[in-house]
Amino acid sequence: xxxxxxxxxxxxxxxxxxxxxxxxxxxxxxxxxxxxxxxxxxxxxxxxxxxxxxxxxxxxxxxxxxxxxxxxxxxxxxxxxxxxxxxxxxxxxxxxxxxxxxxxxxxxxxxxxxxxxxxxxxxxxxxxxxxxxxxxxxxxxxxxxxxxxxxxxxxxxxxxxxxxxxxxxxxxxxxxxxxxxxxxxxxxxxxxxxxxxxxxxxxxxxxxxxxxxxxxxxxxxxxxxxxxxxxxxxxxxxxxxxxxxxxxxxxxxxxxxxxxxxxxxxxxxxxxxxxxxxxxxxxxxxxxxxxxxxxxxxxxxxxxxxxxxxxxxxxxxxxxxxxxxxxxxxxxxxxxxxxxxxxxxxxxxxxxxxxxxxxxxxxxxxxxxxxxxxxxxxxxxxxxxxxxxxxxxxxxxxxxxxxxxxxxxxxxxxxxxxxxxxxxxxxxxxxxxxxxxx
Amino acid sequence: xxxxxxxxxxxxxxxxxxxxxxxxxxxxxxxxxxxxxxxxxxxxxxxxxxxxxxxxxxxxxxxxxxxxxxxxxxxxxxxxxxxxxxxxxxxxxxxxxxxxxxxxxxxxxxxxxxxxxxxxxxxxxxxxxxxxxxxxxxxxxxxxxxxxxxxxxxxxxxxxxxxxxxxxxxxxxxxxxxxxxxxxxxxxxxxxxxxxxxxxxxxxxxxxxxxxxxxxxxxxxxxxxxxxxxxxxxxxxxxxxxxxxxxxxxxxxxxxxxxxxxxxxxxxxxxxxxxxxxxxxxxxxxxxxxxxxxxxxxxxxxxxxxxxx
Numbered sequence: 001x002x003x004x005x006x007x008x009x010x011x012x013x014x015x016x017x018x019x020x021x022x023x024x025x026x027x028x029x030x031x032x033x034x035x036x037x038x039x040x041x042x043x044x045x046x047x048x049x050x051x052x053x054x055x056x057x058x059x060x061x062x063x064x065x066x067x068x069x070x071x072x073x074x075x076x077x078x079x080x081x082x083x084x085x086x087x088x089x090x091x092x093x094x095x096x097x098x099x100x101x102x103x104x105x106x107x108x109x110x111x112x113x114x115x116x117x118x119x120x121x122x123x124x125x126x127x128x129x130x131x132x133x134x135x136x137x138x139x140x141x142x143x144x145x146x147x148x149x150x151x152x153x154x155x156x157x158x159x160x161x162x163x164x165x166x167x168x169x170x171x172x173x174x175x176x177x178x179x180x181x182x183x184x185x186x187x188x189x190x191x192x193x194x195x196x197x198x199x200x201x202x203x204x205x206x207x208x209x210x211x212x213x214x215x216x217x218x219x220x221x222x223x224x225x226x227x228x229x230x231x232x233x234x235x236x237x238x239x240x241x242x243x244x245x246x247x248x249x250x251x252x253x254x255x256x257x258x259x260x261x262x263x264x265x266x267x268x269x270x271x272x273x274x275x276x277x278x279x280x281x282x283x284x285x286x287x288x289x290x291x292x293x294x295x296x297x298x299x300x301x302x303x304x305x306x307x308x309x310x311x312x313x314x315x316x317x318x319x320x321x322x323x324x325x326x327x328x329x330x331x332x333x334x335x336x337x338x339x340x341x342x343x344x345x346x347x348x349x350x351x352x353x354x355x356x357x358x359x360x361x362x363x364x365x366x367x368x369x370x371x372x373x374x375x376x377x378x379x380x381x382x383x384x385x386x387x388x389x390x391x392x393x394x395x396x397x398x399x400x401x402x403x404x405x406x407x408x409x410x411x412x413x414x415x416x417x418x419x420x421x422x423x424x425x426x427x428x429x430x431x432x433x434x435x436x437x438x
Numbered sequence: 439x440x441x442x443x444x445x446x447x448x449x450x451x452x453x454x455x456x457x458x459x460x461x462x463x464x465x466x467x468x469x470x471x472x473x474x475x476x477x478x479x480x481x482x483x484x485x486x487x488x489x490x491x492x493x494x495x496x497x498x499x500x501x502x503x504x505x506x507x508x509x510x511x512x513x514x515x516x517x518x519x520x521x522x523x524x525x526x527x528x529x530x531x532x533x534x535x536x537x538x539x540x541x542x543x544x545x546x547x548x549x550x551x552x553x554x555x556x557x558x559x560x561x562x563x564x565x566x567x568x569x570x571x572x573x574x575x576x577x578x579x580x581x582x583x584x585x586x587x588x589x590x591x592x593x594x595x596x597x598x599x600x601x602x603x604x605x606x607x608x609x610x611x612x613x614x615x616x617x618x619x620x621x622x623x624x625x626x627x628x629x630x631x632x633x634x635x636x637x638x639x640x641x642x643x644x645x646x647x648x649x650x651x652x653x654x655x656x657x658x659x660x661x662x663x664x665x666x667x668x669x670x671x672x673x674x675x676x677x678x679x680x681x682x683x684x685x686x687x688x689x690x691x692x693x694x695x696x697x698x699x700x701x702x703x704x705x706x707x708x709x710x711x712x713x714x715x716x717x718x719x720x721x722x723x724x725x726x727x728x729x730x731x732x733x734x735x736x737x738x739x740x741x742x743x744x745x746x747x
Contacts, residue, residue, distance in 0.1 A: 008538050016527065213522030216583075219488045220511060220539040419490065421520070 005221045009229025010236065013204070017237045027241050031248040035256060052076055053120060054092065055110070056083045059099040066144070067131035075123060085111035097124070179384040180357060186306050187353045187381035194313055194346055194376070197238045198321040202335070204230050205325030205418070214418045223415040228407075231318045235311060242310070305383050305392075312399040313376025317342065319403070319410035326417030327425040349374035353381045360385045370395050372402030409434050439502070441466040441591055441622045442487065447496035449482055456482040457493070458646035464624065464639070466590075469617050471637035472626040473726075475734050479646045480626050481519065484593055487624070488516045501590065512541040515589035519596045519626075521580050523568045530564035533583050540587040547586070554582045558608065573600045581609055585616060592616060593624045598632060610636065630727040640726075644734055658723040661732070664696040666705060669718035674709070681708055693722070 017023055054076050059065060070076040078093070088096035088111065095112035110116065110124070134147055205227075208214045217226050320342050328334045352368045359365065360382045369379035369387075375395050379387070416433045417425060425433075442464040449457040456479045464470045474480045485491040487498065489507025498505035501513070524532055530551065537547035555561050558578055568576055577600055585592055594613070598606045613636065617623055625637060633640060634654055642650035650657060666682075671690050681700040686693035694705060702719070709716055724732075 005539055008535065012527075012535055016524075207525075208522075211522045211525060212518070212520035213524055215490070215518040215520060216516070216522050216536070216580075217539075218490050219514070219516040219518070220536065222508075419485075 006225050006229045006232070009221065009226060010233040013230050013233025014236045017200075017234065018240060023237070023241070027244050028248065031245055031252055034249070035252050039256070053094045053116075054078065055124070056080055056088050056091070056093040056096045057099060058083065058096065064099055064128070064131045064135070067134040067138075068127060069131075070127070075120070075127070077127075089113055179360075182302060182384040183360065183381035184354070184357055186302070186383075187350070187357075187377045190306075190310055190313055190377050190380050191346065191350045191353075193238060193242075193310060194317055195343070197234055197314055198317050198342075200234050200237075201231055201318045202321040202325035202339075204234070205322050205414070206328055206335070209326060209418055210329070218419070223418060224411045226418075227319065227322050227411055227414050231315065231322060234318070235314055238310070238314065239307070242307075302383060306380060308396065309376040309380045309399070312372075312396070312403060315403040316372055316376070316399065316406055317346065319407040319414075323410035323413040323417065323430070326414040327420070327430060329421065345373040346377070349377040353378050357381055366391065370398060372399045375399055439466050440464060440499075441501055442624075443497075443499040444483075444487075445497040445499065447483070447486060447493045447498070449479075449486060449491060449494050455646045457486070459496075460643065460646070460648045461496075462641050462648060462651055464622060466622050467617055467620050468638045469613065469623045469625060469636055471633040471640035472624055472643070473628060473630070473633060473640055473650075473730065474643040475628065475730075478643045480643060481595065483643065484516070484518075484595060484624070484626060487591075488514055488593060512587065513590040514593065515540075515584040515587065515591070516593045517580055517584040517595060517597060519599075521577065523576060523580065523583075525569040526567060528564070529560075529566050529568060529571070529579060532568065533579070533586065536583045537586050540589075542587050550586050550588075551582070554586060558582060574602060574605055577601055578605060578609070581612070585612070585621075589621065591622050591624065593626070595626045596629075597625070598627075598629070628730075630725065630730055634726050642730065642733065649733055650729075654726065657726070657729065661724050661729045662721070663724065665722040666694050666696070666702060667718070667720055667722050668692045668694060668705070668709065668716065670709070670714050670716050672714060674712040674714055676712075679708060681705055690717075 053074060055070075055078070057064070057068065057077050057079050058081075059068075059079060065079050068077050077097075083091060083093070083096055085096055085098075094114075095110050095116060097108065097110045099108050108128075110121075116124075134144075137147060138144060208217065208226075214226075221229075321339075324335065324338045324342065328338065349368065352364060352374060356362055356365050365378060365382060368374040369382055369391070375398065379392070379395050383392075412434045413430050417430070440463045443461075444463070445461050447457050447460045448455075460479075460483065472480055472483065482491065486493050487505075489505070489511055500506075500510050527535070533551045533555075534544070534547050537551065538544060542550070552561075555563065560578065560582070563571075563575075563579070568579070571579065577597075581594075581597065584594070592613075597609055597613075601609065613623055613625070625633070627633060637654060639653050640650070640657065641648055652660070665685065669691050673687070673692060677684055680697060681704050682694040682696050684692055685695050696702070696705065702721070706716070706719065
């Protein structure tokens with residue numbers, strides 16, 4: 001009987017949302033928009049990268065002349081005379097580098113019409129360092145041909161593969177880039193969905209309260225059933241959406257990899273590696289590279305952990321959002337100020353995650369992945385790089401304990417709040433409702 | 439048999455004694471009026487009867503047994519003063535949902551909804567949404583969802599507010615119908631003329647206490663002031679007498695208040711002896727409205743906040 005009623009409520013909450021147009025729209029449009037974004041930015045990155053920068057160099061003594069070399073793709077250096085910062089553009093150069101002005105402090109200037117960008121500047125500095133080094137070596141008597149042949153051999157001669165060692169002496173290959181991407185991606189996904197679905201719960205409760213249906217409902221079901229039904233129904237909506245997203249992304253990437261030139265796909269992957277912010281995209285890109293996907297990552301663990309931490313984190317916060325929704329009246333302004341203490345820890349977790357992602361085993365990450373307020377986001381970011389079982393287990397147990405506690409607490413506030421009309425409840429009152437004996 | 443007995447109910451909130459020791463009983467099949475000014479504690483009382491609130495102390499006996507909200511709730515239909523329905527939900531689905539929450543099976547619920555929709559001429563509403571309905575229409579829908587599961591006890595808080603006379607009569611007839619079929623109706627309002635018309639038994643609460651309990655005629659008799667109306671085309675010149683005093687003098691009507699222990703017959707004798715042609719003579723009982731105002735007046739309009747220890 002009791003379960004039957006919760007089941008009815010879950011069904012209603014689920015069906016009304018899934019049938020909603022916005023749900024359908026966001027479910028089907030998001031993967032498409034994401035794909036467009038990735039390939040769009042890859043396309044732009046590719047077209048802008050291809051352009052060769054021609055740089056005129058003024059260097060009278062000629063210390064750099066024989067040693068400063070460009071590469072065929074991005075930089076070309078020309079040592080010519082009769083050029084200065086006023087006429088380089090007319091002569092077809094993108095910039096003019098003056099290596100004469102101060103060779104004591106080793107600070108040079110480069111004039112250009114458009115800003116060069118940090119990448120290009122770094123590259124030029126590297127080339128100068130290289131040229132200087134070669135110049136010094138030549139002065140010590142090493143022949144130029146020897147240097148050239150050495151540099152030819154040593155360019156890109158080595159690569160590093162990081163293997164993690166476990167207790168039994170087993171080791172496994174890790175792909176730091178990929179782990180970073182997956183970790184960041186799932187962390188950010190949990191972060192966003194916690195907000196979206198938490199707010200959905202809150203709005204649902206507010207709707208029931210302002211429509212005055214709450215009183216009709218609680219004369220048929222217990223307030224706790226009403227709250228849990230709504231929370232679980234919306235959780236089901238979230239899982240449905242994830243499932244559809246994964247299916248759609250897989251379908252789309254298959255289509256994309258057939259129709260889009262291979263180099264563009266590679267380019268998109270390449271770009272994401274260089275750009276930490278694109279970690280989210282990197283994860284998606286890895287879906288495309290089937291070989292890598294299957295071999296390097298424990299997808300089963302990641303997906304099951306993701307579902308667990310999504311649900312755990314959602315349940316932890318959803319009941320709090322429900323409690324907030326129950327004490328608000330028509331004024332959405334009130335929601336803003338009451339929501340702040342709940343959104344703060346979520347944002348805080350996101351900040352910890354994104355700023356410490358490079359060191360997934362640092363103290364702050366370990367602690368933050370234990371405490372239920374931050375663990376769903378932070379732990380999810382750590383999982384791809386491997387988390388010891390005891391830690392993972394402890395974090396899960398704490399999260400379950402945490403959401404049982406917040407649900408218990410929120411239910412007591414909700415029960416009173418949902419039937420209170422008129423003024424907004426203060427924190428003090430809510431505290432009293434939460435901790436009084438029933 | 440009593441469907442409901444309240445025994446010394448108390449419910450204190452932080453700043454108010456919302457219900458302060460109230461007891462009364464309601465007979466099965468009766469239409470019971472719960473009256474009181476705004477903020478008297480009616481809604482709190484109704485919420486305790488529907489199991490939404492628990493009383494701080496006292497007992498509720500429902501259908502001969504101690505009231506157990508979880509199981510007895512299916513035998514109660516509650517239409518709160520603050521009406522509420524899901525705005526975005528289709529009307530048919532909404533009625534079905536609320537009926538299922540009251541424990542009806544799907545097929546059972548569908549059958550009953552159809553019957554009610556036909557009775558209230560709502561068949562075409564099924565796929566409409568609540569937001570498409572006018573206030574009166576959604577009131578009808580709300581009434582249907584309240585009584586659909588054939589509860590033993592139906593609680594209606596201001597059921598006629600916002601209804602036009604035609605629809606109000608429709609609902610009123612249904613209320614009589616339900617009572618005839620054995621349901622008990624608790625009817626909470628402050629529209630006294632409706633109470634006089636509908637209720638068998640009333641209780642008046644004010645400031646959390648019961649101040650009146652009885653049938654409508656009992657109460658009227660309890661508050662009568664021995665006032666009579668005499669219709670006569672002419673009136674005698676001399677109305678000075680120890681039998682009565684004249685409260686109101688109109689061209690063909692006199693309003694008299696009996697004095698001392700005189701009886702209506704004494705009054706008639708007085709006028710007959712004066713040769714006044716009497717056309718009508720009847721007792722004027724106070725209306726419930728007057729009784730209500732008399733009892734509630736003098737207490738502060740709004741409840742004052744107080745500290746409860």
